[in-house]
Amino acid sequence: MIRTIEATIDKDGSVHLSEPVQLPEARRAIVTILEEEPHTIPSAALLSEESLAKDWNRPEEDEAWSHLDQAQ
Numbered sequence: 001m002i003r004t005i006e007a008t009i010d011k012d013g014s015v016h017l018s019e020p021v022q023l024p025e026a027r028r029a030i031v032t033i034l035e036e037e038p039h040t041i042p043s044a045a046l047l048s049e050e051s052l053a054k055d056w057n058r059p060e061e062d063e064a065w066s067h068l069d070q071a072q
Contacts, residue, residue, distance in 0.1 A: 009033065 006018040015031065055061070 007031075 003021075005021060008016050008018075009031070010016065
């Protein structure tokens with residue numbers, strides 16, 4: 001299973017994961033270094049999430065977008 005975890009790398013090259021990771025044994029990893037600084041979610045987006053979810057999380061919406069579902 002492949003997992004994606006956000007991390008930062010300091011100037012010395014030390015990797016700092018944004019969350020703790022528990023693995024059954026050592027694993028290989030791929031690190032992609034991004035050019036831009038990490039950004040925060042604008043508060044307006046967080047405030048509108050609940051309101052938009054009422055419209056988006058409906059059976060009609062699921063049906064309308066079901067053709068994009070790769071699992072089918």
